[in-house]
Amino acid sequence: MDLLLSRRAFLIGCSAAASPLVTPVTFAQAKGENRLVVIVLRGAMDGLDVVRPTGDLGFAALRPTLAAGQGPALNDFFTLHPAAEPLMPLWRAGELGFAHATATPYRQGRSHFVGQDALENGTDALDGTPTQAHDGWLNRALGLIPGAHAETGVSVGQQRLLLLEGATPTDHWFPVDESPLSPQGLQLIAALNEADPLFAAPFAQAQRLADTADGMTGGVPRGKGQYRQLGTYVAQRLLGPSRIASFSFGGWDMHKDQARAMAGQLGGLSDAIVALKEGLGAAWGTTLVLGITEFGRTARENGTGGTDHGTGGLAILAGGALRGGQVFGKWPGLGESALFESRDLMPTTDVRSYPAWALQALFGVSGADLETRVFPGLDLDRDPGLVL
Numbered sequence: 001m002d003l004l005l006s007r008r009a010f011l012i013g014c015s016a017a018a019s020p021l022v023t024p025v026t027f028a029q030a031k032g033e034n035r036l037v038v039i040v041l042r043g044a045m046d047g048l049d050v051v052r053p054t055g056d057l058g059f060a061a062l063r064p065t066l067a068a069g070q071g072p073a074l075n076d077f078f079t080l081h082p083a084a085e086p087l088m089p090l091w092r093a094g095e096l097g098f099a100h101a102t103a104t105p106y107r108q109g110r111s112h113f114v115g116q117d118a119l120e121n122g123t124d125a126l127d128g129t130p131t132q133a134h135d136g137w138l139n140r141a142l143g144l145i146p147g148a149h150a151e152t153g154v155s156v157g158q159q160r161l162l163l164l165e166g167a168t169p170t171d172h173w174f175p176v177d178e179s180p181l182s183p184q185g186l187q188l189i190a191a192l193n194e195a196d197p198l199f200a201a202p203f204a205q206a207q208r209l210a211d212t213a214d215g216m217t218g219g220v221p222r223g224k225g226q227y228r229q230l231g232t233y234v235a236q237r238l239l240g241p242s243r244i245a246s247f248s249f250g251g252w253d254m255h256k257d258q259a260r261a262m263a264g265q266l267g268g269l270s271d272a273i274v275a276l277k278e279g280l281g282a283a284w285g286t287t288l289v290l291g292i293t294e295f296g297r298t299a300r301e302n303g304t305g306g307t308d309h310g311t312g313g314l315a316i317l318a319g320g321a322l323r324g325g326q327v328f329g330k331w332p333g334l335g336e337s338a339l340f341e342s343r344d345l346m347p348t349t350d351v352r353s354y355p356a357w358a359l360q361a362l363f364g365v366s367g368a369d370l371e372t373r374v375f376p377g378l379d380l381d382r383d384p385g386l387v388l
Contacts, residue, residue: 032147034321034362035238035283037245037276038138038355039291040163041269042116043252046297046307047314048345049262051098051327052079058334063301066258074098078327083266086274090318095277095284097324097386099315099354101332103295103347104128105377110309112253115294120162122352124377131376135166137355138246141374142168145363149241163246231272235279238287252293256304273318284320288358288387291316292351298343299334312345315354321362323388328354352378354386361387 049066053059055077060067071082074091078098090096106118106128114128121130122137142148142164234245249269254261269291277284296313312332317324332338332346340346352375359365359374360383371378 033286035243035287037289040248041252041291041293042248042250044295045252045293050081054079056334062299066301083263086270094325097317097326099328101312101329101348102315102351103312119294122375136163137374138163139166139168141359144365144369227268227271228275231275232279235276254306256306258306286321287319288321289318296345310344311340312347321387323385328384357383357386
């Protein structure tokens with residue numbers, strides 16, 4: 001048996017969707033120079049780790065292990081994760097921002113599957129029940145943007161994004177490329193093999209050899225060229241006929257060994273955003289990037305160096321069109337009485353409001369349409385002034 005299994009024969013078969021180059025990317029065309037990129041961060045990204053509330057006295061007590069490591073200060077209250085430091089030039093230029101304590105209206109179950117559908121569908125149901133058409137909010141918004149040409153839409157990856165599914169048809173592009181496993185994918189395969197002495201040792205040896213061969217450690221991609229390639233491709237599309245783009249970035253479900261996994265994830269996401277800026281050139285000045293996740297993580301770290309499914313999360317914003325250099329939203333605090341159900345960061349802002357404000361500022365979608373047709377039941381409230 002050849003222990004050095006090829007990535008194409010072995011890893012693609014196990015977890016093709018883990019690669020950023022084969023996760024869904026969707027594009028749509030509209031008139032004007034404004035551009036919007038929506039990144040679906042699948043797996044429930046831990047916002048408390050990405051943008052750390054070090055000024056809150058409860059943070060270090062809740063996360064004695066995960067709070068370690070000195071990252072760059074965003075202000076006198078929040079600190080950025082060290083692995084996201086490549087994004088600091090954007091912060092200093094006012095082209096990076098964050099929104100803390102965000103969540104969809106979904107509150108029952110903390111299921112990835114329901115939560116992601118609720119995030120992409122834009123439903124206001126507490127149980128995540130989708131709207132009757134079971135379409136995506138970005139698809140509905142596209143139909144309200146003057147001059148939009150739905151026939152130019154294309155989705156990239158194994159599966160189409162629900163976010164842009166609906167009455168507007170889109171093409172589908174699936175590049176076949178090497179597909180490294182996510183940390184969760186490797187953990188699943190290892191668990192399946194470790195119970196059988198016949199397979200446990202050969203699998204472990206094969207993985208060590210593969211890691212050495214392709215520059216990976218523990219399943220976290222180290223060959224960041226593929227993240228940059230994704231950002232460059234999206235930029236090329238936005239310089240052509242497209243004005244709205246969306247893709248998904250998986251691997252944020254970190255129940256254990258989060259310090260290692262988060263470093264790899266944030267490194268890859270940073271590379272994709274930086275490549276997007278470089279690829280867009282002057283068009284970056286009219287671009288807004290919005291990264292959203294289905295829900296956050298528990299305020300307390302667990303016993304295996306990770307976090308479990310939570311509620312309040314984080315949205316990531318970037319772009320030359322952004323009025324950045326700030327953390328948006330109302331901070332609820334991490335005291336015992338301030339936590340949602342005594343375990344999670346309390347949501348203070350409907351995450352749907354951020355893409356709604358972006359769609360209004362960039363493409364002129366009316367508030368009435370946003371609150372009824374795009375995001376049913378949304379109360380836009382006061383515009384935080386995301387866009388310059």
